[in-house]
Amino acid sequence: MPGADVSRIGIDLGGTKTEAVLLDPAGLVLFRERRATPLADGYDAILASVAELVRHAAAQLPVGSRYSVGIGIPGSVDGETGLVRNANSVCLIGEPFQSDLERMLGRRIGVRNDADCFTLAECRAGAGKGYGLVFGVIMGTGCGGGICIEGEVREGPHRISGEWGHVSVDPAGTACYCGNRGCVETKISGSGVENSYLLSFGEKLSMEEIVAGARRGEERPLAAFNTFLDDFGRCLGGLISILDPDAVVLGGGLSNIEELYSAGMERVRRYAFHNDLRTPVLKHALGDSAGVFGAAWIGI
Ligand SMILES: [Zn+2]
Numbered sequence: 001m002p003g004a005d006v007s008r009i010g011i012d013l014g015g016t017k018t019e020a021v022l023l024d025p026a027g028l029v030l031f032r033e034r035r036a037t038p039l040a041d042g043y044d045a046i047l048a049s050v051a052e053l054v055r056h057a058a059a060q061l062p063v064g065s066r067y068s069v070g071i072g073i074p075g076s077v078d079g080e081t082g083l084v085r086n087a088n089s090v091c092l093i094g095e096p097f098q099s100d101l102e103r104m105l106g107r108r109i110g111v112r113n114d115a116d117c118f119t120l121a122e123c124r125a126g127a128g129k130g131y132g133l134v135f136g137v138i139m140g141t142g143c144g145g146g147i148c149i150e151g152e153v154r155e156g157p158h159r160i161s162g163e164w165g166h167v168s169v170d171p172a173g174t175a176c177y178c179g180n181r182g183c184v185e186t187k188i189s190g191s192g193v194e195n196s197y198l199l200s201f202g203e204k205l206s207m208e209e210i211v212a213g214a215r216r217g218e219e220r221p222l223a224a225f226n227t228f229l230d231d232f233g234r235c236l237g238g239l240i241s242i243l244d245p246d247a248v249v250l251g252g253g254l255s256n257i258e259e260l261y262s263a264g265m266e267r268v269r270r271y272a273f274h275n276d277l278r279t280p281v282l283k284h285a286l287g288d289s290a291g292v293f294g295a296a297w298i299g300i
Pocket residue numbers: 165166167176177178179180183185
C-alpha cells in the first residue's frame with residue numbers, strides 16, 4: 001500500500017481503448033490520456049502501448065517523485081504461474097503480462113482484473129458507496145464481476161473471486177474461449193447476445209440494433225431481448241442467492257439498458273431464492289472512469 005505522499009498512476013486496459021490517469025497524493029486528477037488499444041497488432045504492441053502510457057503519466061511529475069502503478073486488465077493473473085487467464089482480449093491469455101511489464105518499466109506494478117477495479121472504484125466513490133458487500137458487474141463486450149467487502153477487493157486464494165462471467169449455466173450453450181460451454185458471458189454480454197442472434201436467425205445485428213428492434217416490437221429482436229432479460233435474471237438471481245450482497249452495481253455498455261432495472265429485475269426476483277428480494281441493483285455512478293480510478297487504487 002503506497003504511503004500518503006505517493007502519487008498514483010492507473011491504467012485501464014480495455015479491448016478497444018486504454019486509458020491512463022495520474023492522481024496526486026490527495027486523489028486529485030493531474031493527468032489523463034486515452035488511446036486506442038492496438039489489439040490487432042498483438043501482445044507486444046499492447047505491452048509497448050501500456051508502458052508508454054505509464055511513462056507519459058510519470059513524466060508529468062517532478063523528477064524523483066514517488067508513485068504507484070496499477071493496471072486493470074480484461075482477465076486475471078494466475079497467482080501461481082503469473083500468466084493471464086480468461087481475457088476476452090484473447091491475445092493476453094497465457095502471457096506473463098505483469099512480469100513483462102515490470103521488466104520493461106524497471107519496477108513493480110499491481111495488476112488486477114478490470115471488474116475488480118470497477119467494483120473497487122464504485123464501492124469507494126460511486127454507486128456502491130456506503131454498502132458493506134458489493135458485487136460489481138461489467139456487462140460490455142464481455143462480462144465480468146468483482147467483490148468488494150468494506151471498500152477492499154476480495155481476491156481469494158486462486159485470485160478468482162467474482163469471476164462470475166465464466167460460470168457455465170447452459171451445457172448446450174455456445175463454446176466459450178475459456179473452454180466451457182454456455183458461460184454467463186456467452187449469455188448476457190454484448191458479444192454473447194450478438195453471437196446467439198446470428199446462430200438463431202442467421203442474421204448479424206449489433207446489440208444496439210437488437211435493443212432498438214425489440215423496443216419497436218420487431219419479432220426477432222424482441223425474442224432475443226426477452227431471452228437476454230431472462231438470462232440476466234437467472235444468472236444474477238443465482239448469484240444473489242449465493243452471495244446475498246448489500247448491493248449490486250452494474251457497469252459496462254449494457255448497463256445503460258433501462259429495461260434491466262425494471263423487467264430484468266422482475267426476472268432476477270423470479271430466479272433468486274427469496275420471494276421478496278430487496279437487493280439494490282444500481283447503475284454505475286462513475287461512468288467510464290471507474291476502471292481507471294480503481295486501477296490507480298490497486299497500484300503498488
Ligand atoms: Zn467462459
